[in-house]
Amino acid sequence: MIHTLIPMESSSRTSKPINWSTVIMFALGFWLSASLVFDLLVVPGMLTSGMMSESGFASAAYIIFGTFNHLELLCAATVLAGCLVYRYGYRLTSEINYKSILTxxxxxxxxxxxxxxxxxxxxxxxxxLDMFANTSSTSASMTAMHIVYWSLEVIKLVAATTLLRGFYRSSCSLA
Incomplete structure (x- = not known):
């Protein structure tokens, strides 16, 4: 059996490069909005409804927060990869600086x-671990962990907003 190579017709479609600025802004916008919904609606809702004093709350919270944390990892990795590609792939120096990559x-x-x-x-x-124990009070170590969490959350929101604002201004000046 003889195989012949038949030249394919050239497609009228041309592939466009990925607009990394848009990808980064989308990931940051999604991440910021999801974090704000989580921090301003979900967590206070669980607190006011009394869910945090229920016996099964810790395992349910681990599933909820763990899933959300993995989504945050995906967004953070996308943003960092986008910043690196945008900086080093396009050889731009003025728009994306080392502060953006560090952020x-x-x-x-x-x-x-x-x-x-x-x-x-x-x-x-x-x-x-003791189903008969009544642990309704918050320990000092849990309070310290909450302080660390909320401190990191404020840093995250400020850093992501700053990065989003920088990419938005950069994309507006390019257009």
């Missing part, structure tokens, strides 16, 4: 800290 790296470190340190530690502190 994106800080956001990734915060997401890693949430996923692999804070959420597992806070969940393990909240789980009662």
């Amino acid at each position: 994106a790296a800080i956001l990734l470190v915060i997401s890693i800290a949430y996923t692999y340190i804070l959420t597992p530690q806070m969940s393990s502190m909240g789980m009662s």
